[in-house]
Amino acid sequence: MDDPAEPFSNTRPAPLLPRRGTGHQVVVELLLHGPLTRGELGLALGLTPGSVTRAVRPLLDIGVATELGAVLGPGLGRPVTPLDLVLDRDVVVGVKITAARVWGVVAGLRAEVLHEASTELASTDPVVVADAFADLVRELLVLCPDRAVHGVGVSVGGQLDAAGRVSVAPLLGWVDVDLGTALRQRLDHPVVVDNDVVSLVRAERWLGSARDLDRFALVTIGAGLGYALVVGGEILDLPTSARSPIAHVPLGVGDGVCDEGHRGCASSVLALAAVLDRAAEALGRGGDVSLDDLLAAHASGHAGATAVVEEAAVALGALLALVADLAWPRAIVVTGDGIGLALAGRDVVDAAMRARRAADAEPVAVDLQATGFARWARGAAVAAVETFVVGR
Ligand SMILES: [Zn+2]
Known part of the structure; x- marks a missing residue:
């Protein structure tokens, strides 16, 4: 039957790669x-x-x-x-779901991004999100009608099972949402749902700067704080707690208190909402200060803005020192939508990390990666390759 949303679906080639x-x-x-x-x-x-x-x-x-x-x-x-x-006929789709937008890429099987697009979400109602997801995937696939589609990877910040049932996704306000079923009902292609930090570390393990290392860590800073560890090429399973395993580690930086009552924990000082609250205060504005506003004020020499950036940088340095001392990675990749804080305060991050570690501690390479949401979507594309092509 003709599908008006994907007019070329009748002529789209089937994947030819052997599956077994x-x-x-x-x-x-x-x-x-x-x-x-x-x-x-x-x-x-x-x-x-x-x-x-x-x-x-x-x-x-x-x-x-x-x-x-x-x-x-x-x-x-x-x-x-x-x-x-010969991979010029094969693609996967990767989609990252955030509270405000759904971001998607079409990528080749070595995760080279061919097309990207995003769509705004009217709400985080699971039906609204699933409809927006399906529309975005169709919009992207219309751009490559002659490619065989191996599957769609979806990354979401939260705790979920292998079938894509989300037990909790704090930033989306979801508890027990059967996202996998909702997405599969809307598409003819296979769909895998993955934790967003795990997707990102899949891409790092295969294609990133740390790919040849037997042990590395990934830290993401943004609305939430993410952490993943790769040991001997394996991504360690995330603990079954809803939040990131590093969200509430004590850093002893700042006098903020998180929503669980910890003073100076990672969330209280490094989560983007906490940083922007302090930025609004420093800039003498109401609640509506963006990270770009803060970084622009810092770049133009606003002392209050610089103090906010540097406090976050000290907190990140303290967090990286903990990761380095407790997990012994060869390298730590730092990324996420709050990465601008780390880039602006790079010297402070490095100095704080050094100051928190023993003088003779083995240095750990810290790779700060500027990133956009397309990178998260690319991670989801790698999850699709690993699931539907590699089969792991
Ligand atoms: Zn806390």
Whole structure:
């Protein structure tokens, strides 16, 4: 039947990548680590040369893999012909749900963003959100009618199960919302729902600056405070508490009190709402001060604004010192929509982190990443690749 919202759906190609067997193993290995020679594939997958040849041939025949130009083999070896996937017909969609907007990207299977769009939410009513989500996905897919769609990844800040039932999402005001079912009912494509910080760390683990490290941490600052830890390539499961595991760690910075009564905890001093409350006071305004307002006032030399930025920077430095000392990561990636605070106060962050650690503590690389919501949506796209293509 014609679907007026996606007029090209009848001609959209189906995904061709094999979903099981040795062919699937070869596809995953090439996707994650390609280009690779047949010899490298055999070593990585524990396959004989004959098995590799038998698995690769049909992939070449249907055009999902290709031979690149011959290169000299290792040492004085014969020339070898690396293989790679042909991915110009395959996409996933990634969507990040926030309280104000739904953000989406269409991405290739190596998470390169092809299109992005967003739509405003009239409310966080789950029906409103699910309808906006479906409209946004259709709008994005109309832009690439000739691509095979492997699935849609959705990231949401909150606690949820594998089927996408959200037990609690504080920033959306949700308790026990069956988001996964609501989204699947509205689309013909497979949908996976993922915690937003986990999605972000999936992208970091595969494609980010820390991808080759056996242990790294991700900290997000924004409306909430997020934390994830990757050890030996595995993302550690988040605790089953509704909030971020770092939201209320004691930092002993500032005299603010969080909504749970802690003085100087991470939420009281570093969550964006708390920072902007102090900014409104410092700038002598009512409640409506944005992070951009605060950073502009700081850049123009407003002493009160600078004090607010620096207090947040000291708090972040204290938090990073705790992460460094307790989790022993090789690197900490810091991102999120409050990252402007960290970038503006970078020297203060570094100094506070050093001051809180032992003089001989091993330095930990801190990577501050400027980011937009498209980056969160890209993380959701990686969740879709991992779920529907890689199968992990
Ligand atoms: Zn607290």
